[in-house]
Amino acid sequence: MTETEFLLWVRGPALQIATIVFVLGIVARILQMVMLGRKANLAEARGSALAGGLRTMVTRSVPDKGTFQRSTFTIVSGYIFHIGLFVTIFLFAPHILLVDEVFGLSWPALPTPVVDATAVVTIITLLAVLIHRLKDPVMRFLSGFSDYLVWLVTFLPLLTGYIAFHRIGLSPTMLIALHILSVELLMVLFPFTKLMHTFSLFIARYYNGAIAGYKGVHS
Amino acid sequence: MQTELETAMLNVELGDELTYNVKPLLHEIRHALAKLLNDEGPTVIDLRSLPLAPGEEEKLLNTLGHGEVHASLNALGPTEVVETGYPGVWVVLHYNTDREVIGKFIEVCDIPDLLRSQQDDIREGLEQLQSGLA
Amino acid sequence: MSKDETLGEALRRQGVTRRGFLKFCAATASMMALPPSMVPVIAAALESARRPSVIWLSFQECTGCTESLTRSHSPTVEGLIFDSISLDYHHTLQAASGSAAEAARETAMEENHGKYILVVDGSIPTDNPGYSTIAGISNRDMLEEAAKGAAAIVSVGTCAAFGGIPAAKPNPTGAVSVSDLVHDKPIINVPGCPPIPVVITGVLAHYLTFGTIPELDDLKRPKAYYGKSIHDRCYRRPFYDKGLFAETFDDEGARKGWCLYKLGCKGPTTYNACATVKWNEGTSFPIESGHPCLGCSEPGFWDGGSFYSAISTPTEDIPKAAVYAVGAGAAAGVALGAMNRAKKQKSVDAHEKVTIDDLDKEK
Known part of the structure; x- marks a missing residue:
């Protein structure tokens, strides 16, 4: 298999497989979660479950003072790499082009040098997060194989993307192919790992908020 | 001289540039001139080895302008040697016999070597003159 | 011009003055993508260089590579380079034909055994040898025989270098590149469909000047020409960095000369000198004319998906x-x-x- 053939496979059949696993997995898991349902709450409502749920989806994004003081590093680094991932994934011109090509949706990109700098910051932050996880005794105790796997498949697309953009080491054809492949790996593992938090996070927040809202209290 | 060149650089409209190679080239020429004045030898820049957008080469040559010398020679096709508005900065354009450009150089020197009569050619000429007189 | 004569002597005998020779050297340096400071070295080397024998074999090809070379040929510097080699066999260009031509090839191979340069254009069929023969000799046999006595092999064009169009799917003739068959000789790949003529002559000039093969990349291409991607040296690169793209061939972006990435430009994955050396005596190159790069100097360019879809976009219906x-x-x-x-x-x-x-x- 030549490099060009490899790139073609990655852009074609492999992407197709990854998309199917990704979409199928996510839809199935979300439905499965939602269908678990809850027991009907027979108590009289003291507030709006919907308003409470929606409010909590937003308010939980801001850490309270006590939590922030206790885990400053986790929260700050978490914010940095999540925003960094958003910027590098969704505001990089070639990525928007890809979405445009596939779904016909387009939005303005950030200047390439800004995205480049963001990628560096994100890569460094992810490395710091890993070191923190390994060094902190509690974190290490709580971490299993899948946690490190999730870290790796998040890190690889960033790293390969950065290397591909700067064309370090291998031919650009190979670098782009490896970058796409790393994203496909992420897509395939996504529905079956903690990466599902991308979706379940907001469902869970809504859930908590809705329970509190129904009771007429703040969550 | 250098201040004049620097003034000229201000007139280069950055907005029109694509590769941004015009200004660095002018700076390279400025450094080469300073080197020449300090007896650190001549510099030759191959214009065909640089990515230039359409119009950028014209912009560069217009900025350099025309000086007092404009020589043309005929050796394996025409060659034009033009001293620019900045003494010591020469533009050398080589053509083949079909007048297709085969080389574009900026030379920073007292005089491009090609303008001098060459030893081998002088010797050959002398031989011819001698045999003609014999 | 006799074979023992040096290039300097030969040019002098042809009435080329020292001045003309220096101009020739300056243009040659430019052609070899060497810095102008190398001109005196080139002059000294070329003066004492002896004309090498060149055997040119054409296999499954379209003659486009030879066309590329000869179009820029006759009275130019490239022409002089060609005058200073001994092109002993090129069945498209030579006057002799039939058994006389084959005899010339065999004589040259014998007389210059171990010293001649073998230039190949076109790919070699490995399926049925009858797909392409010259004088009843299969391409493969002719290549293998000629390669034995060669000092170096220059694969001119993408077909000879990587298999090219004959090797494109489904590759009916089982076409392969020269480097797929010959493993024990230095091979210089000069891909392109066709290659830039100056690059072909530049490689020959390099051999003529230094008697060595130029520095090569991992695909055996001379780094002087194939060291940078089209994208890296493209004057439209700033538009890519700013995210300004032509969407169609006649929209505002196309008229303003914006980046052609979305129209399928293969510049980012293509290594060639088009953006600097340019075509037609330095007039322009495809992107300058408003067309995306096809990536013709890369392996498998013909099978790389549509010429008009971007390199990172999916090839299947996602x-x-x-x-x-x-x-x-x-x-x-x-x-x-x-x-x-x-x-x-x-x-x-x-x-x-x-x-x-x-x-x-x-x-």
Whole structure:
């Protein structure tokens, strides 16, 4: 298999497989979660479950003072790499082009040098997060194989993307192919790992908020 | 001289540039001139080895302008040697016999070597003159 | 010009002055992508260089590479380079034909054994040898025989270098590149469809000047020409960095000369000198004329998907796959959910209330 053939496979059949696993997995898991349902709450409502749920989806994004003081590093680094991932994934011109090509949706990109700098910051932050996880005794105790796997498949697309953009080491054809492949790996593992938090996070927040809202209290 | 060149650089409209190679080239020429004045030898820049957008080469040559010398020679096709508005900065354009450009150089020197009569050619000429007189 | 004569002597005999020779050297340096400071070195080397024998073999090709070379040929510097080699066999260009031509090839191979340069254009069929023969000799046999006595092999054009169009899917003739068959000789790949003529002559000039082969990349291409991608040296690169792209061939972006990435430009993955050396005596190159780079100097360029879709875009119908996946996912999700509910219901049904009496019984 030549490099060009490899790139073609990655852009074609492999992407197709990854998309199917990704979409199928996510839809199935979300439905499965939602269908678990809850027991009907027979108590009289003291507030709006919907308003409470929606409010909590937003308010939980801001850490309270006590939590922030206790885990400053986790929260700050978490914010940095999540925003960094958003910027590098969704505001990089070639990525928007890809979405445009596939779904016909387009939005303005950030200047390439800004995205480049963001990628560096994100890569460094992810490395710091890993070191923190390994060094902190509690974190290490709580971490299993899948946690490190999730870290790796998040890190690889960033790293390969950065290397591909700067064309370090291998031919650009190979670098782009490896970058796409790393994203496909992420897509395939996504529905079956903690990466599902991308979706379940907001469902869970809504859930908590809705329970509190129904009771007429703040969550 | 250098201040004049620097003034000229201000007139280069950055907005029109694509590769941004015009200004660095002018700076390279400025450094080469300073080197020449300090007896650190001549510099030759191959214009065909640089990515230039359409119009950028014209912009560069217009900025350099025309000086007092404009020589043309005929050796394996025409060659034009033009001293620019900045003494010591020469533009050398080589053509083949079909007048297709085969080389574009900026030379920073007292005089491009090609303008001098060459030893081998002088010797050959002398031989011819001698045999003609014999 | 006799074979023992040096290039300097030969040019002098042809009435080329020293001045003309220096100009020739300056243009040669430019052609070899060497810095102008190398001109005196080149002059000294070329003066004492002896004309090498060149044997040019054409296999499964379209003669485009030879055309590229000869179009820029006659009275130019490239022409002089060609005058200073001894092109002993080139069945498209040479006057002799038939058995006389083949005899010339055999004589040259014998007389210059171990010293001649073998230039190849076109790919070699490995399926049925009858697909391409010259004077009844299969391409493969001719290549293998000629390669034995060669000092170096120059594969001119993408077909000779990587298989090119004959090797494109489904590759009916089993076409392969020179480097697929010859492993024991230095090979210089000069890909392109066709290659830039100056690059072909530049490689020959390099050999003529230094008697060595130029520095090569991992695809055996001379780094002087193929060291940088089209994208890296493209004057439209700033538009890519700013995210300004032509969407079609006649929109505002196309008129303003914006980046052609979205129109399928292969510049980012293509290594060649088009953006600096340019074509037609330095007039322009495809991107300057408003057309995306096809990537013709890269292996498998013909099979790399549409010329007009960007290199990173999918080649299969992804939305369709996604829609099917949503359907299948929904079905799977509902099934799993129903199973969960059934399980829950079962455990609810199986649940036995523990009463005080039960607890008492255990005593």
